[in-house]
Amino acid sequence: NxxxxxxxxxxxxxxxxxxxxxxxxxxxxxxxxxxxxxxxxxxxxxxxxxxxxxxxxxxxxxxxxxxxxxxxxxxxxxxxxxxxxxxxxxxxxxxxxxxxxxxxxxxxxxxxxxxxxxxxxxxxxxxxxxxxxxxxxxxxxxxxxxxxxxxxxxxxxxxxxxxxxxxxxxxxxxxxxxxxxxxxxxxxxxGAPPAITGWSSIRTHGSAGTLEIPLDPTDGQVTTECRNEGIKLVAVDFSRDVTAFYAAGQIVVTGGLMVTGEALTNGGTRLEIRLGGSTDKTCYSINVFNSVAGLSGDADCMVGVLIGDANNSRTVNTIDMAMIKSRISQPVTAANCRQDVNLSGTINTIDMALTKSKIPNELGACP
Incomplete structure (x- = not known):
């Protein structure tokens, strides 16, 4: 001693x-x-x-x-x-x-x-x-x-x-x-631990309001956000209220994307993530594993920004223009919001022109 x-x-x-x-x-x-x-x-x-x-x-x-x-x-x-x-x-x-x-x-x-x-x-x-x-x-x-x-x-x-x-x-x-x-x-x-039930990218389409594009978090075919200016708001949905499990400030993003705000909505069953800094022809990863304790399901999601990719093929071409043309004058809904590329709330020739200006952009391989 x-x-x-x-x-x-x-x-x-x-x-x-x-x-x-x-x-x-x-x-x-x-x-x-x-x-x-x-x-x-x-x-x-x-x-x-x-x-x-x-x-x-x-x-x-x-x-x-x-x-x-x-x-x-x-x-x-x-x-x-x-x-x-x-x-x-x-x-x-x-x-x-x-x-x-x-x-x-x-x-x-x-x-x-x-x-x-x-x-x-x-x-x-x-x-x-x-x-x-x-x-x-x-x-x-x-x-x-x-x-x-x-x-x-x-x-x-x-x-x-x-x-x-x-x-x-x-x-x-x-x-x-x-x-x-x-x-x-x-x-x-x-209660059972919370599980992720879905991811989506949300944008506002003029008088048509906010509409969502479902995202695929399974690391298979990466979903593209094709609407003008790319990713702004991503929502993560949960199987239950996660308020008691949630810790702010723990979201991890890669590729140059920045988290500018986050909040639980829908009675604690949805996490809305406001993002800035997205650029065209770029892949990003968003990970919420550390945001919700005991989380199950796909806690990270890869999403690509490719403006004009109306058919989610990861390439902008005349097929996208043809798809937009076939929907001109249709009311903008969740089913066709990818074709309202300029977010005006109306599918028209302006969407076609914006898409044409992006040919032949492609997303390429995501990590």
């Missing part, structure tokens, strides 16, 4: 910080004060103290149920307990960061923090990524209303992805709350 001071510790073997034992690392000439490259266990009551703004970097297996006075960066496997069957709490007097390749395992054996389920308490900022693996132990069966504050921090960015949650009995499902308290709380709620 007692204190052990060092400039830099690189752990390439199996070591343990026992109860009542302190390791202190200091010095400013190294980027990391302690690196764990094999197995390191910090028992409940054990303390690792890092000075000069240093951090503990875990590159292998870290079993930590004690205290880290400094920052922790997890790049591999972390269990906030000492590796035995007992649950515990890891106290971090600093920041916590988990990389995208890392895994945090949490065990639930009851509803009492630390005594019955693992948790992390970080005084600083939590930067989250990578896998969260939650498992039940000791025959515990969570019930409706049970809550588990598995991570608490001063502030938080990012989310865990993927999240591996145990199956619950009856008509129960998990809700992940990243917002009520910075960190992450798991809650057991009544």
């Amino acid at each position: 007692g204190a052990f001071s060092c400039l830099r510790l690189v752990n390439n073997a199996t070591h343990a910080v026992m109860p009542g034992t302190s390791i202190t690392a200091s010095g400013s000439s190294y980027a990391n004060a302690i690196e764990n490259n094999l197995n390191l266990t910090i028992h409940d009551g054990g303390t690792v103290t890092l000075t000069s703004a240093k951090k503990l970097v875990n590159n292998d297996n870290l079993y930590a149920g004690g205290t880290i006075n400094g920052d922790l960066e997890n790049n591999d496997y972390l269990l906030p307990a000492n590796g035995t069957s007992a649950t515990d709490q890891l106290d971090i007097q600093g920041d916590f960061k988990q990389s995208s390749a890392a895994q945090l395992r949490i065990r639930l054996g009851g509803t009492l923090p630390a005594d019955q389920y693992d948790r992390i308490d970080a005084s600083g900022h939590a930067e989250l990524a990578g896998t969260l693996d939650v498992r039940l132990i000791n025959g515990f069966a969570p019930g409706a209303g049970d809550r588990f504050q598995i991570l608490e921090a001063g502030s938080r960015t990012g989310v865990f992805n993927p999240v591996m949650l145990p199956t619950l009995l009856g008509k129960l499902s998990w809700r992940l709350d990243y917002y009520s308290t910075p960190g992450l709380e798991l809650e057991v709620v009544v």
